[in-house]
Amino acid sequence: MSSQSVRKPLWARFDAEWYRRQYAVHLGDQGQAGTDALEAHYLTEGKARSFSPNRFFDEKWYLSVNPDVAAAVRHGGFGSGFDHYHQSGYSERSPHWLFSETGYLSRYPDLTRSTLDRLGLVNGYDHYLTYGDREFRSGHLFFDPRLFYARALLAPAESGSTGAHAATDIPQAGPFASFLDQPSLGNTTRVSWYFDPEWYQATYPEIVTAVQDGHFENVLHHFLTNPDAQAFRALEWFSEEYYLELYPDIGSAIAGGHVRSGYNHFVHYGAPERRKPHPEVDLQAYFFTGSVRADIENGLVRDAFVHWLSRRHSPAPDSEAVLSELRKFEGLAARKAESLIPLLIRQPLDFTLKGPPALSVVLYVRNRLPLTLSTLSALRTTLRGAIEVIVVDAGSQDDTVRLDRFARGVRILRLPRTTSRSDALRTALPHITTSVVLWLGQGMRAEHGAIEAGLAHLNAVPLDSSGQETAGIVTGKILRADNRILEAGAIIWRDGSTGHYMEGALPEAPEASFRRRTACGTAPFILFSRMLAETLGGFDPAFESEASALADFSLRAGENGAATLYEPAMLAILDIRDHDDVNYDDMDNGTLLRRHGAAMHSAEPPSPALLTRARSPRDATRRILFIEDRIPLRHLGSGFVRSNDIVRTMVALGHEVTVAPVYPSTDPLPVIQADFPPEAELLHDRGYDVFDRMLAERSGVYDCVWIGRTHNLGRLMPILMGQAACLPTGGIVLDTEALAAPRTVLREEVLGLPQTATVSELLAKELADAWLCETIIAVNDVDKTVLREAGYDNVAELGHLCPVRPTPAKWADRRDLLFVGAIHEPDSPNHDSLIWFVREVLPLLTERLPEDVRFTIAGFRGAAVDLSVLGRSPRVELIGPVADPSEFYQTHRVFVAPTRFAGGIPFKVHEAASYGLPVVASSLLCRQLGWRDGQEIVSGGTNDPQRFADRLADLYSDEELWNAVRAGSLRALESENSEKAYTVRLNAILQNVFTSSDRMTR
Incomplete structure (x- = not known):
């Protein structure tokens, strides 16, 4: 470390109080001396006896894992291992058995050299002790700060303690610092899922004795530092013998000194790769169960082994306690609806028209006032504009007769109790003043944005390749009171029977979450045009159930060129399922079959195996x-x-x-x-x-x-x-x-x-x-x-679709180098190229580019990818994934693509060029693109650092070249990768495939 440094890192300071406690036996009466005397003791005697200056540096361990340093100390090259670390070792080596410098920087790629410099920190350990520990960052795979804190909180308070639990100080002091202050916690508290201290002590009682005799600080210390790593297992669920037999390649890695043991390999590499640690543990199979993969990729746990260990004793959820029967939910919905009565009698719903309405709603009711109010309340809440509401009351005898006291501005048509839904719509039609109608049932509550979603597609979306057929009816996703699907569009079978598609499924089921044509909708929440209803004469009175009447309505609409569209965003909840409303009548099946023979002939036979084929009509759509x-x-x-x-x-x-x-x-x-x-x-x-x-x-x-x-x-x-x-x-x-x-x-x-x-x-x-x-x-x-x-x-x-969208910034308004690309795995083409560029090319640009020019690296990074080696360069900025890269393309001057081996076409180059950012790339990528050096791209050669550096410097510094390459690449993209050209090319491929498919199925 530079002698010019004013600030001393925590690891570089002599800690007199800790030294006094740690070496009390050795110090004797000198232990009562002051700070200066103790530091003098360390310098004159302690170093020679391999004492440590503070709890953050372990002298004996450092010498044991760095034999070259130990040899230099023996020969007088350094006074101690700490002297070596202080002078140069801090840049790459680890100072303590429970902290890994490279692991820390790899785990947190935001800690680049430039970031540390801005914070005035000398290395990753300096950051960890200054900030990271209190931020609950982890410095070692065998120390999980959150697990340590959670277990410490659960531990009983010290005997006789009357104050706060000692664990409450951990966030302020830092978990790592707290653990080092009380090393005996390593015997009683689990600080990593990779090590079980209770099992370890029960399995190796001789180690307990060694710890008690002062040879090790705790059992974790023994496991991580003992010279015979293969002789001791960290926990029950890893077998060293089994692992080495199953993966013989690891034996050579151990012999070569690359890893300490099979378990050391497993923790660092095998667990993320889901290798088998034990005959009874199959991590590959476990990875694909439940939420395991999601939990890992969302950062909740590091790997499948930790996930398995941490959840082994979790009780399975009681499904009966989670899922109540539908009728219980409907009962709750009914009581909720009843609670609206006292509210709305004081402050009625207001549908008074203050302008021309955009929508007419026809609501068919018979008694059950609370459900009517629930439906109207949801309608008013979700649609704030002018709505024409027509309520057709079929002979209600409850408080529905006073509906106008609960809802103002509603047109109420009073009809006899025998009034059918067909009669209701036919009666309402002359009163409708808008072009669009929403047919609504009691207890149906529209959700936010549902009606707008349906309106956006009614009569507006061509549904076939000719563009002639449009959506004349729009139906939506209907949920039951238990939040399960009642209907995601309906199916009409060849025998005239009908069924609710996806009934009982969760609302987010993929099969129910995409827009498509459907045979019909049979729940009372459908949109259609008034003209269509007038043309068809409304609902056919021949059908007993509303569901069948709606199915017939959709079939007749289809015969008139008006298809039915299922729109999943048109979401509603049916609080109480009236079997007369949404169930099907067997007699109606025969009526449908007789009246729509042609449509029935093209429908699928009634079989659960044909649900996917039957969910949308078979026509010209492929x-x-x-x-x-x-x-x-x-x-x-x-x-x-x-x-x-x-x-x-x-x-x-x-x-x-x-x-x-x-x-x-x-x-x-x-x-x-x-x-x-x-x-x-x-x-x-x-x-x-x-x-x-x-x-x-x-x-x-x-x-x-x-x-x-x-x-x-x-x-x-x-x-x-x-x-x-x-x-x-x-x-x-x-x-x-x-x-x-x-x-x-x-x-x-x-x-x-x-x-x-x-x-x-x-x-x-x-x-x-x-x-x-x-x-x-x-x-x-x-x-x-x-x-x-x-x-x-x-x-x-078939290449890439990449429409041009050049940003307006000129050469003079830009600075810095940019790379945007995904790195899914170590040693992938992007990973290799970045390491090569930072190691081999960037140093050659020291004299060619201004000192403050930075190299920004952005893009997706896989969990196993270590970019810390890149972050050591002061020019590098590691950004990570970005939702919108356009800002980077607007501000940077040159895009760098140094790929040395790859296949296909580099989309990252196309994308950068489409934003008007010139690219310097390897000859390989230039060939793959078919772009010419100095015209559409600048070629950095083949695995030639000097040429790449020279050409990059040329492009960065030469405004004329920069403008020429920018213009050339935009022309190439416009010609080769436009949306129109891409669509034509893909369509030609598909048509050939469909022709072949048809020929083979005949």
């Missing part, structure tokens, strides 16, 4: 199953942006698209839904384990199965073969996204690794199952050529 690693959210990068664009374009072309991930999504549902058009079905909550069942349940549904990435085809092949009869065998598409074989060979060349196989051999293995596919998609011309040379002639090219 159905596509889109398979990806994950739900392709745009912030994930790495090809997922392209997949997202493909789904969006498929939907825009009028197709019904189901997105099925191999791995369930862990992102919040609103984030997922916001990233896709509302017409896409997103099976976000399921994955590979249900693919077999899903394909069986959806047999014959899809015209095209689009499989993203070659490894997914191989992974799914046994399932696809097992369910071949369910698939469109002429409509299977393999979207390679990026061929792995050329990238693998190039990676081996770049990194100097032994070549495992040739490109041809790897490609043959990668495409071993491609024979199943009607079409193979290449992302660029390079991959297309490789595929054709491999013998495939059914290859189409």
Whole structure:
């Protein structure tokens, strides 16, 4: 550490009081001396006896794990291990057995060198002791500050204590500092899920004796510092012998000194990789149960092993206590509705028109005033504008006769008790003054924004490829009083029977959460035009139940070119289910069958196995199953942006698209839904384990199965073969996204690794199952050529959709370098390229660029990715994921893309260029893009740090070159990657696939 430093880190200070207590036996009478005398003792005698100057530095441990330092101390190069750490070791080495410098900086990538410099801190440990400990950051995998604090709070107070519990001081002092002050806590308090002190003491009683004799501070200290790490197990659920036998490669890592033991490897690498720690613990299977994966990816726990350990003794929820019967919820809803009466008698609802209404509501009632008031109250709350409300009272004999005292401005039509719903609508029609009608039932409560969502699509959305058919009726998602679905659109079967789609499911069920055409809606919450109702003569009086009358109304509307649209955002709750309202009458089935024979003939037979096929009418619309690693959210990068664009374009072309991930999504549902058009079905909550069942349940549904990435085809092949009869065998598409074989060979060349196989051999293995596919998609011309040379002639090219959106900032208004890209795994192309650039290229720019120029790195980072090595450069700023990167593209001057091995097309380059930010990239990326050096891009060469630095400096400093490259890349994108060109290209591919699919199914 620089001698010029004014501020001393905590770890660099001599702590006289701690020294006095720690070495009391050795000090004898000198222990009563003052601070200066004790420090003098440390300098003259303590160093030589391997004493530590404070509790934050462990001299003996430091020398034991750094034999080079120990040798230097023996030969007089340093007075002590602490002297070495103080002078230079602090930059990379760890000072204490319970703190890891590299681990801390890796765990918290915000702690870059520039961040530490701004805070006036010398290293990660300085930050930890100054800020991080009290922020409950963790400095070591075997010290979890939150677990320590929670267990300390649960521990009994010290005997005779009358004040506050000692644990209440932990947040102010810091968990780590508190633990070091009371090292005996390591015997009684669990401070990490990776170590069980009670089990350890029971299993190794000799260690308890060693601790009592003062050889170790506590049993955790023994486990982490003893010289024979493989001889001791940290807990019951890890077997060193089993692990090393199951994974023999780890033995060589131990022999080479890379890890202390199998458990050391497991904690650092094996647990995140979900390797098996014990014959009875299957982390891979556990990872895909319940909320495990979501909890890990949302940062609640580090890995599946910790999740399993921390929840092993959690009791299973009592399902009967959680779910009450529907009638209990309906009873609560009824009492809630009754509570409105005293409120509304004092302050009535006001529907008085103060302007022309945009909507007419027809509410059919018979007695049950509380339910009527509940419906009207929800209507007034959710829709504040002018509404024309017409209540048709079918002979009520309760307080409904005084409805006008509870709701002003409502037109009430009094009719006999025998009045049917058909009569009610027919009577109301002459009184309707607007063009749009909402048919509403008692007890139906519209939720916020529901009616507006329906109105936005009535008569406004073309529902077929011709654009001629529009939504004449809009129905919504209806929930029961228990918050389960009553109906998400309805199904009409070939025998004339009808059914509620998704009844009993949770409201967020993917099958009920996307917009689609439906046969009908049969719950009393539907929107339609007055003209349509007049044309059809309202509801047909031949039907006994309201549900059947509404089904007939939708069928007749369809015969007149007005389809029924299901809009999930049109959400309502039916407080009390009136069986006469929403149930179906068997006699009505025959009537539907007789009156709509043609429609019934094209409907599906009544079978639960055909629910997905029956939920929307079969017409010119095509159905596509889109398979990806994950739900392709745009912030994930790495090809997922392209997949997202493909789904969006498929939907825009009028197709019904189901997105099925191999791995369930862990992102919040609103984030997922916001990233896709509302017409896409997103099976976000399921994955590979249900693919077999899903394909069986959806047999014959899809015209095209689009499989993203070659490894997914191989992974799914046994399932696809097992369910071949369910698939469109002429409509299977393999979207390679990026061929792995050329990238693998190039990676081996770049990194100097032994070549495992040739490109041809790897490609043959990668495409071993491609024979199943009607079409193979290449992302660029390079991959297309490789595929054709491999013998495939059914290859189409589909790159990126990237419309231009240049930011206005000029060259002079910008500064700094930028990289935006996802890093999902260690040693991935982006990870490798950034490490290479920061290590090899940035130092060459020291004299070429101003000192204050920064390199900003933004984008998704996988949990296992360590970027701390990048953060050591004072030029680097680590940002992490960004929702909107446009601000960075507006302010930075040059985008850096130094990729050394990769496949496909670099979307990050397209995106940066689309915002008008010039790019310097490796020759590899230039070839993949087909862009020319100095015209659309600047080439940094092939694995050549000096050339890359020179070309980057040229682009950064030369305004004329900068403007030329900016203009050239925008022209290229406009020509090759516009929305129009992309849509035409994808449509041509799909039409060829559909033609083949139709031919094979005939």
